[in-house]
Amino acid sequence: MGITEVGQNSSTIQRYATGARLFRGEAGLKPVTTSPFARSVTARKEGASTAIAIPNPVYDGSTSQRTRPAYDITPGRYLTSQFDSSDEARLVPRSADTTRVISEDPLVVVGDTRYEGAPCFLYLPPGQADMVFVDYLDTLRSVARWPVWSQSPASPPEAAFSVQDVPGKGKGMIARRAIKGGELIWSERPIYAARRTLTCASDQTDANGVFYRAALQRLSAASKRTFFELGSAYPQSEFDIVPGILNTNCLEISISNGDPPGDPDPDPNDSFAGLFPTLSRANHSCRPSANYYFSVQSFTGQLWATQDISPGEEITITYTPLTAPRMERRAFLAPCAIPASQAETSDRRRIAICELLARLQHTQYPPRIPKAELEQILEWAAAERMTVEYAKVLLYGSQVFTLYGDPGTAEEWATRARSAFRMVEGEGSHHLSR
Numbered sequence: 001m002g003i004t005e006v007g008q009n010s011s012t013i014q015r016y017a018t019g020a021r022l023f024r025g026e027a028g029l030k031p032v033t034t035s036p037f038a039r040s041v042t043a044r045k046e047g048a049s050t051a052i053a054i055p056n057p058v059y060d061g062s063t064s065q066r067t068r069p070a071y072d073i074t075p076g077r078y079l080t081s082q083f084d085s086s087d088e089a090r091l092v093p094r095s096a097d098t099t100r101v102i103s104e105d106p107l108v109v110v111g112d113t114r115y116e117g118a119p120c121f122l123y124l125p126p127g128q129a130d131m132v133f134v135d136y137l138d139t140l141r142s143v144a145r146w147p148v149w150s151q152s153p154a155s156p157p158e159a160a161f162s163v164q165d166v167p168g169k170g171k172g173m174i175a176r177r178a179i180k181g182g183e184l185i186w187s188e189r190p191i192y193a194a195r196r197t198l199t200c201a202s203d204q205t206d207a208n209g210v211f212y213r214a215a216l217q218r219l220s221a222a223s224k225r226t227f228f229e230l231g232s233a234y235p236q237s238e239f240d241i242v243p244g245i246l247n248t249n250c251l252e253i254s255i256s257n258g259d260p261p262g263d264p265d266p267d268p269n270d271s272f273a274g275l276f277p278t279l280s281r282a283n284h285s286c287r288p289s290a291n292y293y294f295s296v297q298s299f300t301g302q303l304w305a306t307q308d309i310s311p312g313e314e315i316t317i318t319y320t321p322l323t324a325p326r327m328e329r330r331a332f333l334a335p336c337a338i339p340a341s342q343a344e345t346s347d348r349r350r351i352a353i354c355e356l357l358a359r360l361q362h363t364q365y366p367p368r369i370p371k372a373e374l375e376q377i378l379e380w381a382a383a384e385r386m387t388v389e390y391a392k393v394l395l396y397g398s399q400v401f402t403l404y405g406d407p408g409t410a411e412e413w414a415t416r417a418r419s420a421f422r423m424v425e426g427e428g429s430h431h432l433s434r
Contacts, residue, residue: 091213097217098112098204098214106123118199119198120134121218126144126149130223132219133193154187156184156185160186162176163278174315175311178308180308188276190253190276192215192246193272206238208240209242209243233247233248253273254270276301288385289305289313289316290303292317295428349381350386353380357396378390381393387424390420391417394413398410401413
């Protein structure tokens with residue numbers, strides 16, 4: 001029998017099981033679909049690797065593997081919500097540990113030996129285990145060969161911000177000095193990265209956190225400590241501290257170069273999320289002062305200033321599509337900072353921007369759109385401080401002018417688009433290659 005994935009609520013984790021092939025003695029234990037990164041942001045905060053190869057997991061058929069009984073984990077019975085850095089501390093008690101090492105270099109661990117095809121944990125860089133990548137083995141074989149793991153990620157020499165308490169928001173990022181628009185504020189790799197939708201056994205739940213704790217078990221002590229410095233917005237009666245932290249603090253990442261032109265339905269399986277020790281501190285704004293961008297080339301999350309930021313000013317990003325109307329953003333987030341008196345006008349502009357981009361994206365032959373309409377949308381995107389959408393309007397607008405016989409304007413808009421994308425995504429932006 002196979003596993004069927006059913007739609008997920010955007011603000012909570014749900015699991016659905018239709019059964020799966022299991023080892024004998026485990027007939028009542030069903031792998032179920034899980035998403036380790038369903039974000040509820042309302043209360044958010046608090047050697048050459050190219051030669052690496054991951055072997056196939058070898059199930060030895062032993063009785064201990066085939067008939068291992070399902071364990072009983074009551075929330076709080078074994079698993080503490082505080083990190084203990086002592087050598088004796090275990091995030092998962094031995095009686096509940098279903099993992100098995102299948103490769104030492106790089107370190108790869110099967111998440112659950114009780115059923116075939118379970119997600120695995122890859123620890124990177126090899127020999128350091130500063131981050132864990134959670135996915136199925138076929139993908140991890142490819143990831144382990146990426147040359148990026150032999151390279152140290154570049155980051156600004158000194159932080160231009162400090163993490164401070166922000167009234168009503170928990171922790172936040174506050175500028176320590178003047179930051180210029182287009183400046184790289186911060187760059188770092190995640191300490192936990194995973195495919196958004198995975199399968200795990202039905203007795204590994206959010207309440208006991210076993211699956212997620214198992215993934216953290218072999219991380220370096222420094223990364224574990226950093227992980228537990230972040231907060232959870234979820235009640236401990238429903239969420240163990242580890243999935244609570246993941247759900248509260250994750251950001252989207254991508255292991256591709258973006259949606260290919262002409263692909264109207266991007267592959268939903270290419271959806272990943274990651275937890276960043278510092279970037280996760282940035283709070284939301286409907287008119288953000290910075291843009292979060294994930295660079296697959298360096299496998300880093302990057303924070304780019306989208307405007308000049310003064311000393312003492314909070315550095316903010318967006319957690320939701322800025323093209324969504326205010327009521328939709330408020331349903332997902334804390335109250336919107338846009339004054340009510342401006343909300344109707346703002347909504348009308350954002351809806352128009354969204355509708356225009358929907359007409360222009362993912363098509364080789366965009367419709368003819370009057371220049372005046374494109375210029376109006378561009379003006380509204382600037383007024384709403386929607387810097388990424390502003391750059392996209394320039395890019396797709398240049399394609400419209402190219403197709404419909406206005407090469408001079410097309411070149412001008414393409415040049416402006418490249419400049420706009422450099423400002424919000426840096427030289428590594430995949431849009432610059434278009």
